Amino acid sequence: MPRSILLIFLLFGVASAQNATGRGAKELHVGVILDLGSLVGRMARTSIELAMEDFYAVYGNYSTRLVLHVRDSMSDDVQAASEAIDLLSNYKVEAIIGPQKSSQAVFISDLGNKSHVPIISFTATSPSLSSSSLPYFVRATLNDSAQVTSIASLIEAYGWREVVPIYEDTDYGRGIIPYLIDALQVINARIPYRSVIPLSATSEQITLELYRLMTMETRVFIVHMSSTLASDLFIKAKEVGMMNKGYVWIMTDGVTSLIESLNPSVVESMNGALGVEFYVPKSKGLDNFTTRWNMRFQIDNPTDGTSKLNIFGLWGYDTIWAVAQATEKVGLSNARFRKPGVTKNSTRLEDLETSSTGPGLLSAILQNKFRGLSGNFDLQYRQLEGSAFRIINVIGKGGREIGFWSAQNGISRKINQTRLATAHSGSAPDLNPVIWPGDSIEVPRGFEILVSGKKLQVGVHTSGYPEFIKVEKDHITGATKARGLSVDVFEEAVKRLPYALPYEYVIFGSTEDMTSGSYDDFIFQVYIKKYDIVIGDITITYNRTFYVDFTVPYTESGIAMVVPVKETVNKNTWIFLKPLTPGMWIVLIVWLCFLLVLTSSYTANLSSILTVQQLQPTVTDVRELLRNGECVGYHRGSYVKGVLEELGFDRSKIKPYDTPDDFNNALSMGSNNGGIAALVHEVPYIKLFLAKHCEGYTMIGPIYKSAGFGYAFAKRDPLIGDISKEILNITGGDAMIRIEKEWIGDQNNCQNMGTITGSGSLTLGNFRGLFIVTGVASTSSLLIALGIYLYKRNKRSAKVMQQYIETQQEQGIDGENNEPEEGAGCRRVEENIQPTAGIEGNGQPIQRHVAEHLSDRSRQTSTVMQNASNIIHRGERTTDLQTEPI
CATH class of the missing domain: 3.40.50.2300 (Response regulator)
Structure with a gap:
């Protein structure tokens, strides 16, 4: 114009x-x-x-x-x-x-x-x-404190754990630092170093400070200073190579708001940096x-x-x-x-x-x-009061908008995005893509492992369970060697990192006694910076997190009990009645239409009861041990002793042991014979114990929750996130199955978890009650059938005699009188049967006739009875025996 x-x-x-x-x-x-x-x-x-x-x-x-x-x-x-x-x-x-x-x-x-x-x-x-x-x-x-939450959210979104603030030595520069530290603590990030630059600093002084920053592992920097000093800083940072791939620069509002007014050469040196500035709504x-x-x-x-x-x-x-x-x-x-x-x-x-x-x-x-x-x-x-900040990425000659931060939505791609969120919510995908220093599109890790001849010192400690970790010294090279499940998981995680991580093992304790010292002392070596990392079968506990940070666990968590099991074969005489309740037995009688279904269900249930051998634990609750005053065991040196004391066990009832064989012997003896009633141990160790002593024991619990085994790092070590991510990848895949199988064995061969069942042989005792009922029923049936037979035979004989007499009467054998008086028939029969002296010729034919007739009837009756008996023995039922008329 x-x-x-x-x-x-x-x-x-x-x-x-x-x-x-x-x-x-x-x-x-x-x-x-x-x-x-x-x-x-x-x-x-x-x-x-x-x-x-x-x-x-x-x-x-x-x-x-x-x-x-x-x-x-x-x-x-x-x-x-x-x-x-x-x-x-x-x-x-x-x-x-x-x-x-x-x-x-x-x-x-x-x-x-x-x-x-x-x-x-x-x-x-x-x-x-x-x-x-x-x-x-x-x-x-x-x-200035209004923008620290937006900066912390940005750091959290990209997963950076350490940042270094670079600020001018004035009230303006120093004022923001306490608030920045508080905001970073909320997201579990820390400030390992503060770079303070005087306003009067020369180019040489700025360069010297930048070289000092390059010797550190942290690669995330927050710049809070005037635009004049910031311009000198970024020009020197580019000269020394700190605007290359892997570095992260975040500018506060005081610099970001002036980006478009700075010299183009200064803006070019800032390319790849991020900045936050107060958001101004657009208007005509x-x-x-x-x-x-x-x-x-x-x-x-x-x-x-x-x-x-x-x-x-x-x-x-x-x-x-x-x-x-x-x-x-x-x-x-x-x-x-x-x-x-x-x-x-x-x-x-x-x-x-x-x-x-x-x-x-x-x-x-x-x-x-x-x-x-x-x-x-x-x-x-x-x-x-600030309500929203704009996040930019310096590219070319100015800043490109990549997203916003607001107290309502946290980090978001659009300022008017409506969703419920916390102040620190949001993630990197919620922002537009960023061109990082060095024209890289890969999100920087935020730290760099320095490999200038220095290796990470990894502390190792031989465990009471060498399957987890065993340490030894190579007498020729002097190098420390470690092997075991814990070592394999760690080495596999390091192998999968996208960068090289040189390390060497260092034995904890003296060379003569590699197991000296407690695990708490072992972990404390990280806090005093003797070791960078300690690995092994280290349980993640609350009190240990005060001086170290842990990776995610690579084993299951919790404390459980190992107790002996007892055989509980059911020898109840009347067991065959158990499949159905008394009421069901009466259903069974009334509703015969359900007979087939009930018979099948009864058969299946009864066969399951009779053919399954059940092994029940001798103890099912830790409180039962307390009530009975039983002795319990634990691994010597383990924190489990403190847990048992918290549960209420008397110290005299808590016995320490060193090896799985010691546990086995103590459990076999029992509490009353100088041993223990239960072994209280961590779940990974119990699985290892049961893999070797499958028969006779089972696991009860967990009775106490813990976080499992992990590796200990220094507080807020940036490696924790990467190692933890790889551990999750290992434990969720086939690699962990392979490692566990190599060191613990195939756990599927022994399923001693809770109630153990196995098939057993059937004996006469299993059917004793059924045999009794069957015998009683058979004997009773035989006696009843015999009684019925005798009763009917006698009745039939009497009937035959009656019929004969009546026949003779009809033929007039008893004299002229057709209606004999009472008892006359019997007397006549008797008289006719008896030999008569006066009528010798006439008496013999009658007597012989009667005798022959009775003999034929007797044979017919005997034949009928024999047929009836055969029918009875064949199991056929008959309501009446038919005979031919005499």
């Missing part, structure tokens, strides 16, 4: 301001202290001038008007204080806007307390400025103002043509509006002020007068809320 047009805009603004002044408005003098030699100071001055023009162009009818007195602090704290005293003493200003730096604001705010003049700074961001000790200080900007008014601001800034600062409006310029603009509105609200009827004199004849602090307008003006500023160019402008808490 031609320079002439810019001058027209400028003259128009000045004319508007003069028109407003000419209406007789009452003036309120306001001091402005800026560092006009800095980029931020020059930007802020342009914004303030435009704010004055715009405000009184809109509110030209106001009865009050601000009169600004701009002063240059020359980036010096003493100069800033001197200018503030001059403004208060000689110009009787009712408010001071500024100063620019946090270090300057401390003393000037004390002057404001003394004179009751509000001090409003839109650039002093240090958290060390507290409104409780400085009641007249108002921060029209964000506290902001676009229009930005255009006007760019034109005015080019006129005022022709040598800063590449500079662009940033958030500090917007806050300066909104601050003028806030003060002007508060001034109109309070009014100046009781204000005491005077016009500046020609000379500055007094700068003594004791000559400072107390403002009568200041308290009311401060209250009006704090109560004023409006929608400014920077967004919602609300100073009720004596500072602005």
Whole structure:
């Protein structure tokens, strides 16, 4: 745009301001202290001038008007204080806007307390400025502590565990550090080193500090300093090779907000860095103002043509509006002020007068809320509250937006994303892709293992169970060798890392006694930095986490019991009745339609009961051991002893043992014979014990929860995350099955977990009750059948005799009388049967006839009875025996 047009805009603004002044408005003098030699100071001055023009162009009818007195602090704290005293003493200003730096604001705010003049700074961001000790200080900007949560979320999203802050040695630089440390502790990240750079540092000093950082393993750096010092830092970082692949640079708002205004060579050296800055919502008014601001800034600062409006310029603009509105609200009827004199004849602090307008003006500023160019402008808490930050990736000549952070949504790709989230929620996939230093698209690990001849010292300790870890010294080479399940898992995890990890084993304890020392002492060697890592069958416990960090466990967790088992073959005589309840037996009788189903169910259930041999544990609950006063065993040196004491066991009932054979012998003896009733041990050891002593024992529990076995690292060691990830990969695949099979054996061959079952042989005793019932039923049936037979035979004989007599009577054998008297028939039969002396010839034929007849009947009866007997023996039922009539 031609320079002439810019001058027209400028003259128009000045004319508007003069028109407003000419209406007789009452003036309120306001001091402005800026560092006009800095980029931020020059930007802020342009914004303030435009704010004055715009405000009184809109509110030209106001009865009050601000009169600004701009002063240059020359980036010096003493100069800033001197200018503030001059403004208060000689110009009787009712408010001071500024100063620019946090270090300057401390003393000037004390002057404001003394004179009751509000001090409003839109650039002093240090958290060390507290409104409780400085009641007249108002921060029209964000506290630096507001951005630490967004930075911590970014670090957590990418999984970095260590960061190094690089900050300037000023109140501004130091103020953020305590809040940054607290935010990082929440996400379990730490600061191993702080790099403090003085404002007066030379290029050589900066280079020397960068070389020191390169000798460390951490590769994540947070830069918090002025744009001038940050420019020198990044140029040197690129020269020494710290802007290559593998490095991470994160810039705070103070640098990020000025990216587009820095020298292109500086921005190029920052390529790949991330930055966070306060998010400013877009609006039409902001676009229009930005255009006007760019034109005015080019006129005022022709040598800063590449500079662009940033958030500090917007806050300066909104601050003028806030003060002007508060001034109109309070009014100046009781204000005491005077016009500046020609000379500055007094700068003594004791000559400072107390403002009568200041308290009311401060209250009006704090109560004023409006929608400014920077967004919602609300100073009720004596500072602005940040709700969202923009995350950028420096690429080319500027910053590319990769996402946002907000208190409501955490990290997200879009600012208006609606989802419930915690302050630290979000992950790397929630952001747009990043081009990292060295033009890499691979997310840096955040640390580098230094391999300059130094190997990681891995402490090893021979276990009481050599299957887990056994350590020995090579007498020829002197090297330490370790083998076992714990060693194989560790070496497999290291082998799978995407980078080389040189290490060597170091024996814990003396060479003569490699098992000396407890496991707590063993782990403590990491805390005192004797070892970098310790591996083995190390149980992850709560008290140990106070001085080391553990990987995820590579074994199962918990403490359980090993107890003997007893055979419980069911020898109940009436066991065959158990498959059905008494009620079911009666169903069985009534509803014969279910006979087939019930018979099948009965057969299956009964066969299961009779053919399964059950092995039950002798003890099923640890409290049972306590009640009975039983002795229990544990592995000597294990923390299990403390667990047993916490459960209530008397120390005299707790016996230590060293080897699995010792456990076996003690369990075989039993508690009453000098042994133990149960072995209380960790689950991995119990599985190993049962793999060797399958018969006769079982596991009960777990009775106590623990985290399993893991490897111990120094607190917040960055290797923990990578090793843990590989351990999860191993334990979830075939590799762990192969390792366990090699060292523990095939655990499927012995299933001694809980109740053990196995098939047994059937004996006569199993069916004793059934045999008794069958015998009783058979004998009873035989006796009943015999009784029925005899009864019917006698009855049948009597019937035959009766029929014969009646036949003879019908034929007249008994004489002429056809109706013999009672008993006559019997007598006649007897008489006819008896031989008669007087009738010898006639008597013999009759007697012979009767005898032959009876003999034939007897034979017929005998034949019928024999047939009946045969029918009975064949199991056939008959209701009546048919005979031929006589």
